[in-house]
Amino acid sequence: xxxxxxxxALLAGAYVVAVLEGWAATGRFQPAGPALDAVALLGxxxxxxxxxxxxxxxxGPVLLLISALLAAAVxxxxxxxxxxxxxxxxxxxxxxxxxxxVALLMAGWGPDGVYAMVGGWRFLGxxxxxxxxxxxxxxxxxxRAESLFTTRIVESQGAMWNVVFQPLGFVLFFLAALxxxxxxxxxxxxxxxxxxxxxxxxxxxxxxxxxxxxxMVLVVTLSVTVTVFFLGGWLGPVLPPWxxxxxxxxxxxxxxxxxxxxxxxxxxxxxxxxxxxYGIPLALINILYVGIVLLVVGK
Amino acid sequence: MISGARQxxxxxxxxxxxxxxxxxxxxxxxxxxxxxxxxxLDIEAAGLQVVDTPRHAGVLLLIGDPPKGLREAAAVAxxxxxxxxxxxxxxxxxxxxxxxxxxxxxMNQEDVAAGVEELRRSFAAGAFAPETEDFExxxxxEDEDDxxxxxxxxxxxxxxxxxxxxxxGEDEGxxxxxxxxxxxxxxxxxxxxxxxMSMIEMTEGMPASGDGLIMEWVPAAYGPLxxxxxxxxxxxxxxxxxxxxxxxxxxxxxxxxxxxxxYGPVERIAERAAKLDSLTPVSYGLLIQRxxxxxxxxxxxxxxxxxxxxxxxxxxxxxxxxxxxxxxxLIGDRSLSRGAGRLQIALLQAANVxxxxxxKGDVEDFVHKTLRTPLLGSKLxxxxxxxxxxxxxxxxxxxxxxxxxTDARSEDPAYQDLGFAPVVRDGNDALTRFQLRLEEIRQxxxxxxxxxxxxxxxxxxxxxxxxxxxxxxxxPRGMAALRVTLEDGMVxxxxxxxxxxxxxxxxxxxxxxxEVADALAGVGSLDLSPWxxxx
Amino acid sequence: xxxxxFVALFGIAAIWFGVVxxxxxxxxxxxxxxxxxxxxVGAMFLAMQAxxxxxxxxxxxxxxxxxxxxxxVMYMMDPGGLMGMDMTHxxxxxxxxxxxxxxxxxxxxxxxxxxSIAGSVPPGQxxxxxxxxxxxxxxxxxxxxxxxxxxxxxxxxxxALERRx
Numbered sequence: 001x002x003x004x005x006x007x008x009a010l011l012a013g014a015y016v017v018a019v020l021e022g023w024a025a026t027g028r029f030q031p032a033g034p035a036l037d038a039v040a041l042l043g044x045x046x047x048x049x050x051x052x053x054x055x056x057x058x059x060g061p062v063l064l065l066i067s068a069l070l071a072a073a074v075x076x077x078x079x080x081x082x083x084x085x086x087x088x089x090x091x092x093x094x095x096x097x098x099x100x101x102v103a104l105l106m107a108g109w110g111p112d113g114v115y116a117m118v119g120g121w122r123f124l125g126x127x128x129x130x131x132x133x134x135x136x137x138x139x140x141x142x143x144r145a146e147s148l149f150t151t152r153i154v155e156s157q158g159a160m161w162n163v164v165f166q167p168l169g170f171v172l173f174f175l176a177a178l179x180x181x182x183x184x185x186x187x188x189x190x191x192x193x194x195x196x197x198x199x200x201x202x203x204x205x206x207x208x209x210x211x212x213x214x215x216m217v218l219v220v221t222l223s224v225t226v227t228v229f230f231l232g233g234w235l236g237p238v239l240p241p242w243x244x245x246x247x248x249x250x251x252x253x254x255x256x257x258x259x260x261x262x263x264x265x266x267x268x269x270x271x272x273x274x275x276x277x278y279g280i281p282l283a284l285i286n287i288l289y290v291g292i293v294l295l296v297v298g299k
Numbered sequence: 300m301i302s303g304a305r306q307x308x309x310x311x312x313x314x315x316x317x318x319x320x321x322x323x324x325x326x327x328x329x330x331x332x333x334x335x336x337x338x339x340l341d342i343e344a345a346g347l348q349v350v351d352t353p354r355h356a357g358v359l360l361l362i363g364d365p366p367k368g369l370r371e372a373a374a375v376a377x378x379x380x381x382x383x384x385x386x387x388x389x390x391x392x393x394x395x396x397x398x399x400x401x402x403x404x405x406m407n408q409e410d411v412a413a414g415v416e417e418l419r420r421s422f423a424a425g426a427f428a429p430e431t432e433d434f435e436x437x438x439x440x441e442d443e444d445d446x447x448x449x450x451x452x453x454x455x456x457x458x459x460x461x462x463x464x465x466x467x468g469e470d471e472g473x474x475x476x477x478x479x480x481x482x483x484x485x486x487x488x489x490x491x492x493x494x495x496m497s498m499i500e501m502t503e504g505m506p507a508s509g510d511g512l513i514m515e516w517v518p519a520a521y522g523p524l525x526x527x528x529x530x531x532x533x534x535x536x537x538x539x540x541x542x543x544x545x546x547x548x549x550x551x552x553x554x555x556x557x558x559x560x561x562y563g564p565v566e567r568i569a570e571r572a573a574k575l576d577s578l579t580p581v582s583y584g585l586l587i588q589r590x591x592x593x594x595x596x597x598x599x600x601x602x603x604x605x606x607x608x609x610x611x612x613x614x615x616x617x618x619x620x621x622x623x624x625x626x627x628x629l630i631g632d633r634s635l636s637r638g639a640g641r642l643q644i645a646l647l648q649a650a651n652v653x654x655x656x657x658x659k660g661d662v663e664d665f666v667h668k669t670l671r672t673p674l675l676g677s678k679l680x681x682x683x684x685x686x687x688x689x690x691x692x693x694x695x696x697x698x699x700x701x702x703x704x705t706d707a708r709s710e711d712p713a714y715q716d717l718g719f720a721p722v723v724r725d726g727n728d729a730l731t732r733f734q735l736r737l738e739e740i741r742q743x744x745x746x747x748x749x750x751x752x753x754x755x756x757x758x759x760x761x762x763x764x765x766x767x768x769x770x771x772x773x774x775p776r777g778m779a780a781l782r783v784t785l786e787d788g789m790v791x792x793x794x795x796x797x798x799x800x801x802x803x804x805x806x807x808x809x810x811x812x813x814e815v816a817d818a819l820a821g822v823g824s825l826d827l828s829p830w831x832x833x834x
Numbered sequence: 835x836x837x838x839x840f841v842a843l844f845g846i847a848a849i850w851f852g853v854v855x856x857x858x859x860x861x862x863x864x865x866x867x868x869x870x871x872x873x874x875v876g877a878m879f880l881a882m883q884a885x886x887x888x889x890x891x892x893x894x895x896x897x898x899x900x901x902x903x904x905x906x907v908m909y910m911m912d913p914g915g916l917m918g919m920d921m922t923h924x925x926x927x928x929x930x931x932x933x934x935x936x937x938x939x940x941x942x943x944x945x946x947x948x949x950s951i952a953g954s955v956p957p958g959q960x961x962x963x964x965x966x967x968x969x970x971x972x973x974x975x976x977x978x979x980x981x982x983x984x985x986x987x988x989x990x991x992x993x994a995l996e997r998r999x
Contacts, residue, residue, distance in 0.1 A: 025633065026343065036319045040357075043316030045381035047354065053860065053914070087957030088889045095893030102869065102896050105903065109862050112914070114519040118541050118815060124904055131897060148961055184631055185674070193527035193629035194816045197352040204354045204381040264678040265631030268541075268814065514908055540908070 003083045010072050013246075014216035017223075017253050021216070024257045034216075038209055046205035049111045060107030060199075061207050065214035067099035072221040076151050078234045078241040089150035090138050093225055097134070097180055100218065101127045104182075104189055104199055107211070111202035119198025123182065123189040125268055129275035130179035130186075136283035137169035137176075140290040141229045154233030161232040165293075168286040170230045172279060177222040177256065179271075181215065184260030188268060223253040314423075320357060320383065321422035323348065324415065327356035327380065329373040330523065331530020333625045335362045336640055337578045337618075338406055339647045340389070345412045346419075351526035353379040358418065361388040361400065363577055367554025369531060372523050373397055387418055508539045516544055519815075523552065523829070527629035527819060529578075531555075531829040534806070534822065536815065543818045546810045550803055551832035558833055561793045565591060565764075565785060576830040578621070581614040581755055582774040583831075588755075590783040594768030604713040608746060609753030611772070613655065616662070616743040617646045618775035619736045622826050623669070626733070629823045630678055638665050652751055659744050666737045679730035683809045683821025690727055694801045695777020697825055700735045701727040707773040717749050729824035736826075764788065774798060776826050797831035840881040848874035861906040861913035869899035885957040886964055 018034035048057065073096075074089040076082040086092050101123060108120015142148050144165065145156035163170045179186040190198040203211055227233060227248040234241030326347040328335055335342055342349055342360070350356050353376040365373065374396045377386065386397060390406035401421060404414040507513045521534040528534065531552045537545035551557075557575045561568065572587040573580030585607060592599065599607075620643035627635030642662055649655045669675075685693060690701035698705045699721060706721035708714045722738045724731045747753055769782045777798025784792035802825050809821035851871035855864045872895035879888030907913040955963075968976060 026348070027637065033323070036323045039316055039319035040323050043313065043320060043383070044357075045383075047379075047381050053863065055863070056866075086885065086889075087961055088886050091886070091893065092889050095889050095896070098893050098896035101900055102866065105862075105900055106866070109914075114517055114538065117517075118519075118538065121904060121907075122541060124900055127897065127900075147958070149958065184633065187631065191631060191816070192351045193631055194819050196526055197350075197355065200355075201352045202354060208355065262634045262672065263632065263674050264627075264635075264672065265816070266674065267678060267816065270677055512908060515911065515913075 002081050005081060006072070006077060006083050007069070009077060009242075009246075010069070010217055010220055013220040013223075013249065013253075014213060016250065017219050017257070018212075018216045020254055020257050021219075024261055038213075041209040041212075042206055044205040044208075046207065047202075049113060049202050052112045052202075053110045055110075056106035057110030058207070060103050060110055061203065061211035061214055063099060063103035063106060065210055065217060067096050067103060068214055068218040068221045070099075071096035072217070072224065074150055075221070075224050075228050076154060076233060077224070077245045079151070081242065082151065085149060085151055088148045090142050090148045090153060090229070093150075094135055094138065097222075098131075100180060103214075107199040107203070108189070113202050115195040115197065115201050116199050119189040119191065119195050119201075122268060123199070126179055126182070126186065126188050126271060129272045129279075130176040133172045133275060133279045133283060134176035134180060136280070136287060137166070137173040138229065140166050140169050140287055143287075143290055143294060150228055154228055154235065157232040158235060161235075162230040166230075166286060166290050168282060168289070170226075172283055172286070173230065174226060174252075174256075175279075177226055178260065181218045181222055181256070183219070183256055185263045185266045186260070186271070187265060188271075191265060194265075219253055219256060220249065223249040223256065226252045317383075317425075318423045321419040324358050324418065324422070325350045325356045326358040326360045326387070327351075327353045327376060327524075328360045328362065329376065329530070330362065330365055330369050331526065331528075331625075332628075332640075333621055334530045334577060335360075336621050336624065336643050337647075338362060338390075339644055340406070340408055340411055341641075341644050342411075345408065346415045353377070354381060356380055357384055357422075359384065359386045359397075361386065361391045361394060361397075363390055363406070364392045365394075366552050368533075368552045369523060369554075370394060370397060371553075376524055383422070385418060385421065387414060389414070506544070508542065508544065514539055521819070523549075527625070528822065529625065529827055529829060532822075532827055533829070536810070536818065538815060541815050543810045543813055543815055546807050546818075548803055548806045549829075550800065552829050555830065556833055557797065557831055558793050558795055561587065561783070561795075562790050565788050565790060568790060576828055578828050578830060579614060579618055579774050579776070581610050582772050582779065585611060585755055586770055586772040586774075586779055586781050587783065589770035589772065590768045590781045591785070592768070593770055594766040594783065594785050595764045601713070602752070605750045606752040607755050608711075608713050608717065609652065609750035610755035612743040612746040612750070613646065613649070613753050615775045616740045616747070617643050619740045619743070620646065620662075622736060622775075623733075623740075626820075626823045630820055632672065632675075635669055635672065638669075652747060652753055655744065655747050655753070659748065662740060662744060666741055670734060670737060675733075676730060679728065679733060679820060679824075681728055681730075682813075682817045683729040683732070683824045684727055685805050685808055689805050689808050692801065693777075693805060694798045695774075695826075696732055696735050696739065697777070697802055697805070699723050700731040701725070705778070707771045707778040710771075714746075717746060719746065729820050732824045732826075767792075774831075776828055776831075777801065779831070795831075795833070797828075797833070799827045799829070799832050803827055803832060837881055837883075841878050844874045844878040844881060848872075848878065861910050862903050865899055865903035865906055868902070869895055872899065883954060883957070884960070886961055 015034055019029070019031055022033045023029050048054070071093045073083040074086050074092050076085070104123045105120050108116045108118075108123070110116070141153055141162055144162065145153040147153070147156075157165075182189050188198075189195075190200050195201065200208065200211055224245065227245060231248045231252070232244075233248075234245045236244040239247075324347050326342065326349055328342065328349060332342065332349055340362070347358065347360070353359070357380070359373060359377050359380060361373065373394075377384065377397055385401040386394070386399075388394060388400035388403045389411055391400065391403065394400060402414050402418055404410040505513050506516060517538045519536045519538050521536055522528055523531050523533045525532075525534075533549035533552075535547040536543045537547075560571050560575050563571065568587055568591065569584045572583045575583045620639045624636050624639035624643060627633070627639060642658065642665055645658050646655065646662075649658060685697070685701065690698065691703070693701060693703075694705065702723060702725040704721055704723050708719055709721060711719075722735055722742055724735045724738075726734075765786050767782065767784045769780065771778055771780045773779075779798055780796040782792075782794040783790055805825055806822055806827075809825065810818035813821065848871045851867045851874060854867040855871065858864050858867065873892050876888045876891030876895065879885075879891055882888075
């Protein structure tokens with residue numbers, strides 16, 4: 001039962017995020033946009049490129065969707081509203097998100113096209129940058145909660161949200177989340193100006209629809225992840241818990257979509273440099289800081 | 300022909316899908332959104348959504364009269380578009396080898412918007428029509444036949460261990476052992492594939508990149524319809540991974556010769572000159588005007604001179620805004636791209652100097668905000684550097700960004716009266732060129748307001764004059780020089796030095812050995828126009 | 835019972851993917867097949883209720899095998915496998931080594947003293963126990979492993995830089 005509710009909530013969230021993205025990209029608010037796009041895509045001819053790696057071509061978008069859904073499966077939307085409360089929930093989120101990269105590699109290699117291939121391998125480079133930054137803040141979050149259960153992580157923020165308790169971790173995790181769902185300014189795999197759509201360039205019809213849906217679900221999943229780990233999940237006065245999760249996730253998703261509008265795409269080498277030279281030391285400092293605070297002050 | 304993918308009677312599902320498609324028309328623009336904006340067309344406002352790959356598009360939008368090379372490229376793009384697809388021609392003439400356009404309208408915003416409405420109706424009604432035709436074109440078939448076969452190298456059976464400059468020392472050691480251990484296996488069974496795959500032998504003779512790693516080099520075409528680059532510019536990068544190993548740029552567009560356009564009677568030559576480069580029609584119209592005037596030695600009045608200054612500067616500002624829009628799209632800064640595009644169209648549609656004055660405030664804000672874009676410095680700093688001799692031979696804003704004060708406007712008395720001084724920066728990279736062009740936008744708008752008029756008039760009477768005349772004009776991309784010979788009112792000889800022909804030589808310096816995104820940003824920063832290049 | 839079925843299924847999947855690694859001529863397919871083979875092993879861990887180990891295996895193998903994929907693309911010709919070259923060599927030696935290795939492992943499996951099987955360990959308890967183990971008995975192992983890997987990374991970078999000079 002809660003599985004169905006969570007999945008429906010995810011899809012509804014994905015729709016809202018798609019509307020937001022349309023708004024961010026074109027400056028116009030079109031609530032019916034994604035629905036019309038989806039229906040229109042269903043009718044398009046499905047094109048398979050010559051000498052494509054058929055397995056990868058087909059599996060890529062589907063794996064992207066599955067990995068986003070799996071990551072969302074361990075996130076609580078309200079107390080009791082979770083698909084599966086794994087004891088290693090926080091780690092499982094990361095494990096599922098690793099397959100985003102595998103999916104994009106497949107989508108890049110599958111079509112046998114230069115733009116897609118460059119886009120796919122670029123994302124691997126991007127992963128080398130963000131993968132530490134998305135795991136290390138999770139360490140500090142788990143340190144405070146003394147558990148990897150996502151529900152306990154939310155409950156541990158009762159006194160103070162993690163965004164206040166460990167702001168550095170929040171900033172790093174937010175940036176890494178932007179990089180995972182390859183939103184601008186980290187949209188290296190799909191760079192519209194440089195790679196004509198990159199990994200998505202050779203997909204048409206229903207497969208493109210799945211890929212776009214998967215991307216939206218990924219954005220929603222990451223927004224909920226940020227909310228659960230750093231913004232106190234369902235905690236809050238007055239409103240019912242699910243409303244709090246919904247509201248906070250929407251704010252995070254909007255921030256993620258609108259943040260990159262005003263900034264040029266990051267250069268691959270700069271991204272790697274900044275992540276490894278500044279990001280990782282900052283993450284380590286964050287761990288040290290949180291550790292000291294926890295030992296000295298308590299939770 | 301708007302045709303569905305299958306021949307079938309349209310069912311309720313098809314009708315639903317067709318109606319959805321009609322509401323959300325996605326369009327791929329030929330030759331490019333920059334050309335559409337230069338004509339003053341706002342495609343997004345007309346209700347179409349511009350996408351950057353033909354595979355996501357449902358409508359192929361042809362702007363103007365594309366020359367043969369572009370029509371063939373458009374045919375390939377058309378073949379790549381998934382059906383149902385349509386061809387929407389705006390002001391186009393003959394479109395072979397493409398099929399007949401589904402809709403043909405004139406080149407103005409209202410007609411385009413009306414055309415879009417009509418296109419929606421056609422889509423909703425006929426997207427899954429029972430009649431479907433395959434799209435056959437010679438050029439598409441040729442493309443299929445010579446798709447590059449990757450040559451992975453040969454498999455050698457000889458057991459020489461060449462001392463290779465390859466750095467894979469460990470591999471070489473293993474191979475040595477291997478060949479010693481199993482010498483007899485080579486005699487056994489010729490049909491058996493060789494026992495050991497020596498990477499060194501296999502990659503013999505293949506070009507190596509700077510770090511000694513030998514990978515397959517992949518040719519990647521960036522043009523002529525690539526959405527981030529100027530429409531019509533044909534680049535072929537040979538990519539070594541994601542680094543550019545070799546560059547080939549085609550000077551000009553096949554089927555479009557800027558020089559031949561000018562031949563003919565003197566009468567309507569200004570119109571013909573405007574067709575030379577649809578991105579900067581005023582500059583070229585003015586150029587030929589001045590050249591003709593110099594043959595007959597006519598002098599123009601001060602008012603006329605100021606008016607010409609206004610027209611030229613307005614076009615310069617619009618051209619730089621259009622460049623900023625394309626460049627913003629290339630580097631992934633959406634707000635820059637949209638803001639600049641909107642301002643360019645507004646500026647081009649301004650009817651008089653008063654309206655330009657009203658736009659000026661917005662433009663100033665835009666320039667101010669753009670110069671402060673965060674991370675712009677890190678994105679563009681150090682990109683597209685043209686070293687030493689290349690910078691000296693550059694022209695236009697590229698040269699001015701390298702510290703050279705070359706500007707043809709400094710010689711013009713009308714400009715000197717207005718107190719003109721060229722904007723010069725010293726940085727010689729893409730960031731400097733970007734900042735310089737934004738500064739020039741500001742400067743140009745100020746000049747327009749000071750000039751007070753912006754109509755480029757002056758007629759060329761067919762007075763059977765003969766003679767030779769030269770003229771120069773500082774187009775937005777650099778100085779263009781024209782030498783024209785008239786005989787009895789007919790233009791018989793034309794020599795054109797266009798700025799892009801000069802700057803196109805810098806493409807190789809700017810792209811070699813660079814990561815593909817940086818290479819594209821470098822090429823974009825040169826602001827080339829393939830229309831004024833003659834092959 | 836159900837657990838045995840799942841473990842068997844995932845085990846067969848792991849073996850099948852492992853075989854695909856060698857039978858395909860596409861480098862990238864080979865690398866990703868190895869990836870999914872390891873994922874199947876991770877799923878086996880999950881089915882055997884070793885939750886932390888399973889999740890860790892799944893997470894790490896995704897990243898590692900993808901990096902292996904790009905290295906294969908960089909160093910090998912014809913990474914797409916379209917020319918159908920046979921990339922296996924030293925066949926007899928490999929087969930012998932494989933069979934020998936399998937016999938040794940099977941021997942270990944049946945002859946080693948594994949202790950009593952825990953009925954079921956709540957996953958939360960597992961995570962806690964793993965943490966305590968890391969901090970007490972196995973701390974030295976992980977510390978030295980970490981430092982060794984870091985040293986290797988720094989050495990690799992230093993060696994690569996020196997060559998370019």
